[in-house]
Amino acid sequence: MQVRDFGAAVVTGGASGLGAATARMLAAEGVKVTLFDRDRTHGEAVAAEIGGLFIEVDVTSQDSVLAGFAAARAAHGQERILINCAGIAPVAKTTSRGEPHPMDMFEKVISVNLVGSFRCITHSATGMSAADPLNGDGARGVIVSTASVAAFDGQIGQVAYAASKAGIAGMTLPVARDLSKSGIRVCTIAPGIFETPMLLGLSQDVQDSLGQQVPFPSRLGRAAEYAQLVKAICENEMLNGETIRLDGAIRMAPR
Ligand code: NAD
Numbered sequence: 001m002q003v004r005d006f007g008a009a010v011v012t013g014g015a016s017g018l019g020a021a022t023a024r025m026l027a028a029e030g031v032k033v034t035l036f037d038r039d040r041t042h043g044e045a046v047a048a049e050i051g052g053l054f055i056e057v058d059v060t061s062q063d064s065v066l067a068g069f070a071a072a073r074a075a076h077g078q079e080r081i082l083i084n085c086a087g088i089a090p091v092a093k094t095t096s097r098g099e100p101h102p103m104d105m106f107e108k109v110i111s112v113n114l115v116g117s118f119r120c121i122t123h124s125a126t127g128m129s130a131a132d133p134l135n136g137d138g139a140r141g142v143i144v145s146t147a148s149v150a151a152f153d154g155q156i157g158q159v160a161y162a163a164s165k166a167g168i169a170g171m172t173l174p175v176a177r178d179l180s181k182s183g184i185r186v187c188t189i190a191p192g193i194f195e196t197p198m199l200l201g202l203s204q205d206v207q208d209s210l211g212q213q214v215p216f217p218s219r220l221g222r223a224a225e226y227a228q229l230v231k232a233i234c235e236n237e238m239l240n241g242e243t244i245r246l247d248g249a250i251r252m253a254p255r
Contacts, residue, residue, distance in 0.1 A: 017196030059116030192247025
């Protein structure tokens with residue numbers, strides 16, 4: 001299948017970074033794209049650039065997500081691609097003695113990154129399952145979520161983020177097992193460190209030094225490289241249930 005054969009897509013976190021790059025790729029391939037994000041200013045700008053639709057959605061809210069899918073489908077028909085990019089990555093700076101991570105931050109990060117991704121998967125899969133197959137194999141759609149190498153190698157201050165991303169990686173296979181019965185494939189990308197607004201809090205020196213830790217190509221990832229892998233997953237029917245690291249083998253860097 002070509003990515004355009006899927007017809008319509010929803011990209012969460014589409015206002016920025018990896019989500020925006022994926023939205024650009026999908027639109028360039030001829031897919032009708034709806035962006036879900038809580039950032040209206042940047043979301044509307046990306047939607048205008050690609051001829052897509054922006055809907056203000058907070059993935060932590062069931063009502064907001066349900067309204068978002070209803071509006072997306074009214075405009076573009078049933079989405080056959082869901083890309084989960086909405087996420088936050090706060091780092092805990094100090095914790096009290098004996099407290100590995102602030103509890104309120106933990107609950108917030110799990111709610112956005114893990115529960116938000118699962119909520120969008122649930123609502124998208126329900127719609128995709130009820131739709132007609134797209135080809136003779138019975139394909140009905142594809143879902144790609146975004147974990148992180150922190151899922152496997154979390155650093156100090158990243159307890160909540162690592163747990164949320166390990167949750168996304170961990171649910172990928174069982175969700176794929178279930179949705180395969182409906183012709184829906186489910187994969188996750190675990191990026192290393194990518195040049196996106198998420199890194200804005202880090203100085204250029206820190207970003208450069210992070211890039212140098214990548215064994216090859218010794219630089220940070222580019223959002224378009226994430227979008228390239230999304231395209232490959234959409235087009236390759238044998239990719240299912242996988243969490244794919246996209247990190248230039250940063251796990252081999254000495255710590
Ligand atoms: P980004 O900050 O540029 O984009 C994230 C987007 O998610 C923003 O537009 C933000 O408004 C949106 N968002 C946050 N909370 C939301 C909510 N509750 N509802 C709806 N939208 C919400 O970051 P990015 O680098 O593009 O990250 C995209 C995904 O990739 C995230 O899940 C992130 O954890 C993951 N990731 C990024 C990197 C990296 O190095 N940039 C590495 C590994 C994983």
